[in-house]
Amino acid sequence: MTDGITRRMVLRGAGAAGVVGALATRAPTSAWAQAGAQAPALGGQESVQSALKRLFGARPLKDGAGVIKLEAPPIAENGALVQVSVEAASPMTAANHVKTIYLVADKNRIPVVTRATLTPEMGQAFVGETIRLGETTDVRAIVEQSDGTLLQVRREVKVTVGGCGG
Amino acid sequence: MADDVGRIRIRVPSSIKAGDVVRVRALVIHPMERIERDAQGKIVQKAYRYINQVTVTYLGRTILTLDTTQSVSENPSFTFAFRATDPGPLTITFLDTTGGKYAGLADIKLA
Incomplete structure (x- = not known):
C-alpha cells in the first residue's frame, strides 16, 4: 500500500515528498504542545x-x-x-x-x-x-x-x- | 477506498435565525486504525493512523476542540452546538497522527 510509504516518510520528516507533509504536521503539533502542558497523548493503554x-x-x-x-x-x-x-x-x-x-x-x-x-x-x-x-x-x-x-x-x-x- | 479518506460531510439545519443555537453534525471518512496484536497477543508497534484532533472554528474563532483517541469509531461523526450570530464560515478541521489534515467548510447563512 502506498499509504504506508507516505506515512513513514511523513513521520521521519525526511524525503522530498515528505517535506511538505512534515511542515504541515509540525506546526499544529508544536502549537498544541505550547498551548498546554497536556502534551503527553490524551489516552493510552491503561486502566x-x-x-x-x-x-x-x-x-x-x-x-x-x-x-x-x-x-x-x-x-x-x-x-x-x-x-x-x-x-x-x-x-x-x-x-x-x-x-x-x-x-x-x-x-x-x-x-x-x-x-x-x-x-x-x-x-x-x-x-x-x-x-x-x-x-x-x-x-x-x-x-x-x-x-x-x-x-x-x-x-x-x-x-x-x-x-x-x- | 483509500481515496475517500478525508471526505467530510457537514450537516447544518436548513434555516437558521440569528441568535439560534443550532446543532451541526460532521462526518469524516477515516480508517481510525485500531491497535493490532500479533498471535502472541503482543501489541504491534507501528504508527497507527487515527484522528487525534478536531477543531471547529466559526467566524475565524475556535469554538470547540476535540482531542480524540483510538476509542473513537471508524468514519466518525461528531455533533456539537453553536450559537449562530452572524453569517459566515464554519470550518471543521481534522488532524490525524500521520500528518493528514482534512478541512470541511459550511457557509452559515441566516434566514
Whole structure:
C-alpha cells in the first residue's frame, strides 16, 4: 500500500515528498504542545483508574445526575459504532460555562475516548460522537465547569459484539 | 477506498435565525486504525493512523476542540452546538497522527 510509504516518510520528516507533509504536521503539533502542558497523548493503554488519576489527580468527581444528560444506547449490537452524546445544563456565559467534557469508556483498552474543550460561543454544552466499545462497559461523561468543579455521570452500555479489537 | 479518506460531510439545519443555537453534525471518512496484536497477543508497534484532533472554528474563532483517541469509531461523526450570530464560515478541521489534515467548510447563512 502506498499509504504506508507516505506515512513513514511523513513521520521521519525526511524525503522530498515528505517535506511538505512534515511542515504541515509540525506546526499544529508544536502549537498544541505550547498551548498546554497536556502534551503527553490524551489516552493510552491503561486502566480507567490510572486514566482518571492522570487526568484529574485527587480532585473529587461529584455526581452530576441533575446537570449532565448522557445519551447512549442501553444495548449496542455493534461495539464498533456506538452513538453517544453528552449535554450539560449550563448558561454558557463567559463567567459560567462548561470548559471541558471528557468521555470515558471504563473497559476499553484506551479508556479515554475524547476530551472536548468548549467555549461560551457554543451557546449550549453539547457534544455527540460515534465511539467504539470493546465490551459491555460503563460509559462516563465527566464535565469540568469554568469554576473547576468536576461532575460525572455514568451509564452502562451492553455490547453484543465488541468493536475495539486490540 | 483509500481515496475517500478525508471526505467530510457537514450537516447544518436548513434555516437558521440569528441568535439560534443550532446543532451541526460532521462526518469524516477515516480508517481510525485500531491497535493490532500479533498471535502472541503482543501489541504491534507501528504508527497507527487515527484522528487525534478536531477543531471547529466559526467566524475565524475556535469554538470547540476535540482531542480524540483510538476509542473513537471508524468514519466518525461528531455533533456539537453553536450559537449562530452572524453569517459566515464554519470550518471543521481534522488532524490525524500521520500528518493528514482534512478541512470541511459550511457557509452559515441566516434566514
